[in-house]
Amino acid sequence: MIGRFQPFHNGHLVLVRQILKECNEVLIVVGSAQSNYTFANPFTAGERILMTRMALEKGGLDVSKIFIIPLIDEEDNARWFSLLLSMLPPFDVLYSGNNLVFALASPHKEVRTPRFVRKKQYNGSYIRKRILRGEGWSNLVSDAVFDFICEIDGINRVRLLAKHENVESSKSIELQKGYYRKW
Amino acid sequence: MIGRFQPFHNGHLVLVRQILKECNEVLIVVGSAQSNYTFANPFTAGERILMTRMALEKGGLDVSKIFIIPLIDEEDNARWFSLLLSMLPPFDVLYSGNNLVFALASPHKEVRTPRFVRKKQYNGSYIRKRILRGEGWSNLVSDAVFDFICEIDGINRVRLLAKHENVESSKSIELQKGYYRKW
């Protein structure tokens, strides 16, 4: 299962639970590991690894069945899947609702489409915008994630980055930055 | 002669023919070789090399006078021409209608402006949009290229990538992605 986890939210948690019903173990891949301190990627790979682990534990999941692995980006899409194979323990199934991931991975592995829950709210971009605008977002993430983001002063970080990048209309920023990411 | 050849179309073919009238041999440089599986660059370097070769043969050109050489991008424009010199056999003339290529290459080599034919139709971006919208495009490329793209399911690939990148207005995507490429 692959994501940027900016931040790790309840939709991700639902997904992990769902996969653990079908598989013995889950590999959670923290994508765009080299990106941080931007509005689209405010948190470092290390921070995202930690918030993911804490959300899993808080959610009562058995972390001994879960691997959390950071992965840097690869511009050559045709080579992206080989990066997964090099950096991850052997795996059998890939869970993704992303068409590009499907196109790149399905010649090599089974790809299953997960059932997403509350896709509009459980959405990293949506959550970052709520943080930016001072709207409530604590119900969209694990308590552990919320507390950790507060502790590292993440709310001010998100706002500072939005200001720095002239994010006025959140729509335009997504079009500009995020639109051809794999996740 | 330099291009991204996404895909190789009849305008490219006309150009090669034109150059072969003036020169003994042609070097065809497949630019942005590291980019693929994006809407602006749907095909891999390998696929583009093959479709270029097939179009040349189908067009009755003497491939023994032609080299097809992939080239990755270089952010430092002032060093781009040295990449050409390192990766290409020695050459005398560069054919390009591009102002930036002229600025970077003309201190070192003769740069000639080719005569373009039907520039609006014989245009990679235009062809990808027609593929996307389900409009006819087979008359803009060699039969060999059309067949090859069909064979590798390239039409669906282009559509999947457009969907993945939220390409709604083709104009905006060109502004965002393609506007400071060298070709």
Added chain:
Amino acid sequence: MIGRFQPFHNGHLVLVRQILKECNEVLIVVGSAQSNYTFANPFTAGERILMTRMALEKGGLDVSKIFIIPLIDEEDNARWFSLLLSMLPPFDVLYSGNNLVFALASPHKEVRTPRFVRKKQYNGSYIRKRILRGEGWSNLVSDAVFDFICEIDGINRVRLLAKHENVESSKSIELQKGYYRKW
């Protein structure tokens, strides 16, 4: 003190003077050193180093107290400050009005906000637009910088690059390219 210096203008000069009143020596970091021949970064690192040096001398500053050091970009923002530490002589204070620089550097060094003068005019983006539109800009930079840019045919370079990148509305280009740079 950090900037891209595209080009080095009178606002930069004022800043150096200001810092030299408070410190014994100044390190001037020429950022995005690998970028050139784009509308946002028309000049090479070498050209920028030279125009900076000439402006300082013309401005009567004591260059024996000044270091001019090129620095390439780093995508991993959390590691950007370590690049400064590796490439620069040891320093005590960082002068920047940039919020992101403050966020990244302030855990390690004192960061002081400089007093900017005529911020709207003494602004690289504004000057490049005036060059593009044929409006006067010689009063915004040192005579030495103006003469050097003319000498290397920089005015035509800026226009050619704008044309190449389809810069019509200068506002849009800044949104697209410049908005998440550190300076």
Added chain:
Amino acid sequence: MIGRFQPFHNGHLVLVRQILKECNEVLIVVGSAQSNYTFANPFTAGERILMTRMALEKGGLDVSKIFIIPLIDEEDNARWFSLLLSMLPPFDVLYSGNNLVFALASPHKEVRTPRFVRKKQYNGSYIRKRILRGEGWSNLVSDAVFDFICEIDGINRVRLLAKHENVESSKSIELQKGYYRKW
């Protein structure tokens, strides 16, 4: 705690146990993550992550207190520690017997020297040589690691790589390849 874990052996296991007595949680960093299929680095990052995890579980350790994180190399040593900070969850103490790691990390974090056990035998280079020569090595690693390496045909891989790299005298190869690694 940092290592290349080629392979993860009993000395590493002893170390993790030791650290868990002094700390609540351990971060195990799998270094040189981009290297594989060489005699010095026969296993991929993914394979090393898996064998590490299995050894910990087989050894009765509580994996819910352990993070296993791959890390690619960085040539600029002065920036290496910042890579740790970007890719790892916040940590307090670094365990290393390596002088260079001490020099690079000690200005930023507490560095503790672990007590090594049977350093000559519990040693990746020594184990790879025993594999190469057909000498017993199963007692130097966890049963889980031994079984996994057999399962992926790792013994033949190590021999093939040694042959490919002309490893005759194991001493010379270490001098040539391994001598300025950080671990």
Added chain:
Amino acid sequence: MIGRFQPFHNGHLVLVRQILKECNEVLIVVGSAQSNYTFANPFTAGERILMTRMALEKGGLDVSKIFIIPLIDEEDNARWFSLLLSMLPPFDVLYSGNNLVFALASPHKEVRTPRFVRKKQYNGSYIRKRILRGEGWSNLVSDAVFDFICEIDGINRVRLLAKHENVESSKSIELQKGYYRKW
């Protein structure tokens, strides 16, 4: 078929002929394309592409059945084969006598071992040493290659590089530099 072709010699020519008896077309991959002006890699990718093409033509081979494609190195061996797939037209069989290539490619494609002829003499390293020592080597390469190397003053280049790199004993240099290349 893969090689560095430093220089392209008669052994390579024999191999191409052999493959053309078994296959319709041949892809000749010029490896380590980014390396040049070293004793192990004296010639640029461009020069090697040209000498390869000339040797094929001089040898009476049908170049319309042959592709010559430069390929840069990839440190992550587990990802090397995906680079082939991205940069090359689709292919069915890989010809290589190299164990590592076999290990990396055989899970994905058929790998055939070619029959080498006069392996000791038809050997790039051996030829470079003969050039260095002023011993005859014209019978080991195509006339076209010999003439081209003379024309670009390649003999002096090889000697200058050997001197620059302190190559005294050719044996040691091979041990140090070449020993874990894939070809």
Added chain:
Amino acid sequence: MIGRFQPFHNGHLVLVRQILKECNEVLIVVGSAQSNYTFANPFTAGERILMTRMALEKGGLDVSKIFIIPLIDEEDNARWFSLLLSMLPPFDVLYSGNNLVFALASPHKEVRTPRFVRKKQYNGSYIRKRILRGEGWSNLVSDAVFDFICEIDGINRVRLLAKHENVESSKSIELQKGYYRKW
């Protein structure tokens, strides 16, 4: 003028003096800027820039005629000279006694061979070995350089790195690491 300046010694100073007799200004290029904390490159680019500047001032040279510019390495030798052109202000003459630099630069610029003084003693490698062995070396560098290296505890750094890299015979290390550098 190009060097790694590990450390900047009296031979370098003599050279700068010599060039300033023949030229109006000198560009001092600090090569291998990305390398540090190795026995061959113990000091960071920033430290080397500072010790160079201090030695020049202590030596009574007019630093207003001197630029000190760091430069990272480039594996593709055929492109190395273009890196110089991108990162340096325009220059007319290159001073180097190095054959490879001559081969790469002489097609583009005048290359002059400087007259070296006491080449065996005024030699970075020789000085690092003397530091390692506890032999006197203060007379080989400027007082300012000696004081600075002491101040940053550079003597212990050199020894720690030698120990870390198993430098026993200084001859072998030079063969292994330094032999194909450009300077």
